[in-house]
Amino acid sequence: MSDLQSIATKLRALAKDSGDTADAVRGTTKVLRSLGGEVDRLKRRGIDTRQLSGAIQEAEAKAVAAAHAAKTVQSKGEHWADLLAAGGGGSSSGSTQGSESAPSRDQQRRDAYGDLTKKAVAGFFSPDVAHEWVPPFAGAVIGTFLGDANGDAVEALIDTTWDMVDNGAIPYGRGLLTTFVRDARSHLWKGKNK
């Protein structure tokens, strides 16, 4: 095994550890969200939960940011491990191999939009807010298209969505899916009142 391949192996192990860390932090985030549900129940009983809610929200935001950071280390580590492994095997020339073939999709992305991506991540991504954007967006998409449909169709869709959450087919907790359902209902309501 060459030095580069040895480094690539170590880097891949580090990337795996980082990926495991990201998964573990995501697990913590799920627990925090379920705690949020318990706090809501206390609130409904008239107990002042503001401080506790604030602490949970703060922890959740930090957990989301930590998971993102660990995931970044994982993907960058894997990427560099691949590069090193490729450079460590085959030709010892440092290699212009494949330079006449079409660039890979990944290369196209990095060449064309690497700079804009860096600026966009720095400019739009804040560790202070949760970045789960899919459930609200999916809710808006579904609600928009269901604007002229009847409420039963939405309820049926929501029921099947809950089933998918329970079966683990959708990687979101009920807290986020509540946002999804709220947005779907909101768009449905707007559609009916045009």
Next chain:
Amino acid sequence: MSDPLQAAVNDAVTACLAGPSRSVLKALAPLSQIDPEDLLPELFLQVEEASDGVDLSRVTGTDLMPDPGVTRSVVDAVRAKDFDQLKLSVSGDYADLMTTLVATIAAMRSAPRA
């Protein structure tokens, strides 16, 4: 289409265009698991590709992108790789940026060609 990122974005946009179905959430869900530094350039690239040959002056509002002015502005910003214009076109945060880019790709796929 062998690139997994390209395929995931394509599936999500196709599901958004297809309309109400639980497959919308199922197709969008994998995107949130992808590192923004990997997902964003693929979204930018698909905006560029989907808008190729589109007459932006004839773009109209869609269900997901009601204001054609915003759609044009986002496409222009991506084509020019102009972060300042992108920032002006997307008023909100990261979540708005991602949803706007997916919705823009969807709008471009159904837009009239020049």
